[in-house]
Amino acid sequence: MRALQLVSDRQLELVELPDPPAPAAGEVQLRMRAVALNHIDVWGWRGMAFAKRKLPLVVGAEAAGEIVALGEGVTGLAVGDPVVAYGALTCGVCRACREGRDNLCENVGGIMGFHVDGFARDLVNMPARLVIPVPEGVSWGEAACAPIAFGTVEHMLFDNARLEPGETILVHAGGSGIGTAAIRLAKAIGATVITTVGDDEKAEKAAALGADHVINYNTDRFEHRVRRLTGKTGVDVVFEHVGPDTWNGSLLSLKRGGRLVTCGSTTGVSAQMNLYQLFQQQLRIFGSFGCRMANIADALKKMAAGTRPVIDTEFDVAEFDRGLERLESRKVFGKIVVRL
Numbered sequence: 001m002r003a004l005q006l007v008s009d010r011q012l013e014l015v016e017l018p019d020p021p022a023p024a025a026g027e028v029q030l031r032m033r034a035v036a037l038n039h040i041d042v043w044g045w046r047g048m049a050f051a052k053r054k055l056p057l058v059v060g061a062e063a064a065g066e067i068v069a070l071g072e073g074v075t076g077l078a079v080g081d082p083v084v085a086y087g088a089l090t091c092g093v094c095r096a097c098r099e100g101r102d103n104l105c106e107n108v109g110g111i112m113g114f115h116v117d118g119f120a121r122d123l124v125n126m127p128a129r130l131v132i133p134v135p136e137g138v139s140w141g142e143a144a145c146a147p148i149a150f151g152t153v154e155h156m157l158f159d160n161a162r163l164e165p166g167e168t169i170l171v172h173a174g175g176s177g178i179g180t181a182a183i184r185l186a187k188a189i190g191a192t193v194i195t196t197v198g199d200d201e202k203a204e205k206a207a208a209l210g211a212d213h214v215i216n217y218n219t220d221r222f223e224h225r226v227r228r229l230t231g232k233t234g235v236d237v238v239f240e241h242v243g244p245d246t247w248n249g250s251l252l253s254l255k256r257g258g259r260l261v262t263c264g265s266t267t268g269v270s271a272q273m274n275l276y277q278l279f280q281q282q283l284r285i286f287g288s289f290g291c292r293m294a295n296i297a298d299a300l301k302k303m304a305a306g307t308r309p310v311i312d313t314e315f316d317v318a319e320f321d322r323g324l325e326r327l328e329s330r331k332v333f334g335k336i337v338v339r340l
Contacts, residue, residue: 060120150299310334
């Protein structure tokens with residue numbers, strides 16, 4: 001089978017590897033059809049692994065494929081079913097896993113494509129408990145955006161921030177994969193969306209996507225605009241994933257009792273903040289990483305109902321590095337998908 005391996009920092013090779021064995025009991029074998037790119041792929045490609053790993057490593061952390069073989073004892077799935085796979089190798093037996101809080105697994109074995117071999121290969125065996133069926137009408141490329149991008153946003157907005165219809169949300173980096181998903185999912189429940197982007201072209205696209213107000217952060221102080229747009233009240237929720245560059249402005253953008261939810265920090269790992277502001281304004285801050293498997297299933301249902309991901313570009317697997325370069329350049333609007 002073909003597999004795309006990271007052999008050293010920023011160097012990928014498409015190689016031939018032996019096919020995997022027949023799936024063991026409780027496993028399914030998947031033929032992978034599409035991989036969606038995320039910043040975690042860029043971090044791994046740059047060599048920014050936060051845990052020990054061995055190269056060469058098959059890349060790809062978010063993907064969709066079809067079942068081609070079933071191991072003994074697998075029920076509820078069939079050969080030919082389109083599915084997505086949960087990219088964290090959870091144990092399935094700890095309290096968090098038993099309670100459906102998969103992203104808090106106490107014994108996680110790593111993230112595929114980052115710590116252990118990922119999905120950018122023709123065939124992969126997975127525990128059947130870690131695959132989620134794809135509803136009819138959702139394409140391979142769209143489905144591939146569910147396990148990380150849409151699932152992460154579902155978890156951030158609805159599990160953590162508890163966004164409700166009629167509330168106002170500030171979505172940072174509205175042209176990113178998760179930013180575009182956040183705009184669409186927030187608008188779908190009737191929230192008012194303010195978003196930030198880096199240029200006028202992205203501003204037009206974000207407005208066309210449904211954002212009520214779009215702020216070019218290179219020409220305006222977003223926190224000042226947010227205060228004006230909300231009559232100095234502030235927003236109910238801030239969707240944060242930029243980090244130090246936007247952190248304090250995000251806190252200033254919140255109304256009293258507002259909620260900030262963050263899943264990333266692309267501009268650095270440390271920020272200072274005013275603790276008086278935090279407790280006097282009774283702000284709530286939620287850290288969010290990954291998602292529950294139930295979030296992915298919900299995301300797929302919403303895709304099937306019409307809330308589709310925005311696809312920026314599609315590449316062939318041999319052009320995987322071009323996709324990473326485009327994502328790194330921040331020129332994207334939406335998700336980048338790699339066809340297998």
